[in-house]
Amino acid sequence: MATPSAGTPRPGVQVGSASEFSLFFRVRPGHEDDLRDAVQVLQDSPGYRPGDYNLPIATIHEARFVLFDGGTRLLFATSFDGPWDSYMEDFASKPLQLFDSIFRHVEGYEGLPDLTAVKDFILSAQVTAGAYARNYPGTVKEIRKALRVNEAFQQVLDDPGAGDALRHPALKPLLNEAADA
Numbered sequence: 001m002a003t004p005s006a007g008t009p010r011p012g013v014q015v016g017s018a019s020e021f022s023l024f025f026r027v028r029p030g031h032e033d034d035l036r037d038a039v040q041v042l043q044d045s046p047g048y049r050p051g052d053y054n055l056p057i058a059t060i061h062e063a064r065f066v067l068f069d070g071g072t073r074l075l076f077a078t079s080f081d082g083p084w085d086s087y088m089e090d091f092a093s094k095p096l097q098l099f100d101s102i103f104r105h106v107e108g109y110e111g112l113p114d115l116t117a118v119k120d121f122i123l124s125a126q127v128t129a130g131a132y133a134r135n136y137p138g139t140v141k142e143i144r145k146a147l148r149v150n151e152a153f154q155q156v157l158d159d160p161g162a163g164d165a166l167r168h169p170a171l172k173p174l175l176n177e178a179a180d181a
Contacts, residue, residue, distance in 0.1 A: 010084035011128040016097055019084060020132040023076040025061055025106035032071035035105035039065045042098045047158040056094045059087060065102065074106055079132070081139040085119075092118040106174045120127075153178065 012019045027035055042065070047054045055063070063078035092115040105110045108125070108126045110119045136143070156162050157178065166175065 012084055013129050013132040014139050015132055015134045017081050018134060019082070021067070021078045021080065021087070022127050022129055023122060024127055026126050027061040027067070027072050027074055028088065028105055028107055031105035032067070035074065035102065038101040038105065042102060045098055056132050057090050059090060059141060075166045088119050088122065089115060117175045
């Protein structure tokens with residue numbers, strides 16, 4: 001069940017360990033093409049390219065920029081693990097050049113010189129979702145670990161010498177789960 005983030009006056013809906021985050025901006029007139037180019041540069045950067053799974057902010061589940069209303073509006077939406085303030089601290093501690101190159105094309109942006117400026121800018125554009133749902137539990141860290149464990153287990157299953165060990169009754173639940181596609 002989705003609930004407003006507890007323990008903080010910040011907007012956003014939280015489901016399990018994750019919180020949603022939606023920002024809406026007006027694009028500065030005449031900046032539409034430059035904004036599209038800046039978003040493409042971000043998309044082509046390490047960690048953001050399709051198939052890269054090493055976002056600089058390791059608590060992000062997903063993130064997207066959407067130009068709409070004929071390029072006059074910009075949506076930035078994401079979900080992340082933990083509370084809003086922790087996400088802001090993590091965001092502000094990362095190199096912000098790519099985000100600066102995007103946000104400089106929206107109204108109200110005056111740079112992100114410090115954590116207070118980051119928080120004020122984000123709060124000025126943030127709208128709490130009316131609904132937010134997830135199809136899986138767990139933090140990004142837990143999901144990445146589960147994927148590593150699965151990959152290691154698949155290697156064991158593929159090893160012809162693992163037969164005797166895999167017949168041990170204690171492994172039956174794990175083998176049953178591995179057989180369920």
